[in-house]
Amino acid sequence: MKVRTRIAPSPTGYMHVGTARTALFNYLFAKQNHGEFLLRIEDTDTERSKEEYETDIINGLKWLGLNWDGEIIRQSERLGLYKKYLVQLLNEKKAYYCPHIKEYIEKEKESQLENKQVLFHRCTERDSNLKVGEIIRFKNRALNSVSNEDSLIRTFQDNIRGQIEFFPKLLGDFSLAKNLDAPLYNFAVVIDDHETEITHVIRGEDHLPNTPKQILIQEALGFEQPEYAHLPLILAADRSKLSKRHGAVSVNEFTKLGYLPEAMNNFLALIGWHPKDEKEIFSLEELAKEFQLERVQKAGAIFNIEKLNSINNHYIKEMVPAEISKLIAPYLDMYNPTEAQLIKVAHLFKDRLNIFSEIKELAGFIFALPIYETKLLSWKEEPKEKIKENLQIVLSILENIPKNSFDIDATTTELMPKANEIGRGDLLWPLRVALSGIAKSPSPFEILDVLGKKESINRIKKTIEKLK
């Protein structure tokens, strides 16, 4: 049978990195088994679902290169299908209309909580077979009698976790739909996974408690049970489920910050999965080849942004300046840089860039010399006059280099003998600051090269002026 997996996000928020990781694992598993990876939008909650979020999810998947097979499946467009099965369950008396409103159920819960009981609804109308309410509930057979075999412990297999136990009775008569035209999550999932012939349900661990309900629905409908695999959760630093309050969690935020999709995929793959050997850098194709569900971790993993940064830095270093220049351009927009400038900047900063958005802070001085204090010019507390004198020396040397051969080689060759003579720090430090206005920068020779002769001379002269 052909392997089919799916990513089934609900468009109630921007695409979460957890969704991205689940999508990635589903994609990888499908690819390595020459199967299909489907995208299903779970938009049955009309109150919270928004088109904007759906678009964001689609863009996120595309950005990551996790291309799905076939058309997008939208649950909101399949209401007739759910209705058909709902009617079937109702007719077969495997589901019923429940008259109890929310307030009643909540009160019921409160008293159950007080009495330290399991929270579930057992309806007085479950056998009335009348349409006494809107909500449709699953008639849980395990509730029928205490000696019923359905009240015993049951298990299902999870490809990551092994055998999982559950008590059908403890599930109560859970809800299937708000009404005939408004299916609820657990029900819609079962119908869709069946109809689209999903063979492997790979999803977050937060769905583990839903699985028994879904299995019961499958059995009531006579559906085949797919294989399950529940992924560990992505956690925040405090080990709770990663959410908005923890900072950047949506894929589009990472895109805006200037992360590379290949770094994102690589990093996400390493949260909860690890190859046999010690390799850590993987392309999507390599991942599809080496990924194994059996090697997925069971415990939740903290989203470690430092690691992501280091992986991103790795991928940036592998790129050529021409590619990088395009990606840093948006962050330097306010300076109206030329293409040639961007390429030089890309070349100069590629090794020290974790994410592209950092370029503004790192390279801003190239385009606009920041204001700085005069004392920054002194290497080791030399007097003003000494600094000025050294800058004069540099200036006279640089002025003698022809404009069109004013590059790293030329400036290094001309300046270094003098620097060695009077002290490297004494000569090069003031030059660095005169050119950049900051303490932490690339070498003065590299800056000279990017700035060009005219701007370099200009900056040095201004500094000398400043020292008067």
Add this chain to the structure above:
RNA sequence: GGCGCCAUCGUCUAGCCUGGUUAGGACGCAGGGUUUUCAACCCUGUAACACGGGUUCGAAUCCCGUUGGCGCUACCA
């Protein structure tokens, strides 16, 4: 409260199934090197088997318990 899941360096993890390792790697951090600073790169270092029993000649590894963490407990998904 109930149910379920989980537990190796600060973090991500290898090792666990098929007991015998100086418990390995990466990120981070610290120190050193690299034609001045920063970054990158190279080298070195740092640091972990949650606890208690049991089985065994021998337990991170198998079993039981404890503790802790997380998730779910909707007319959300």
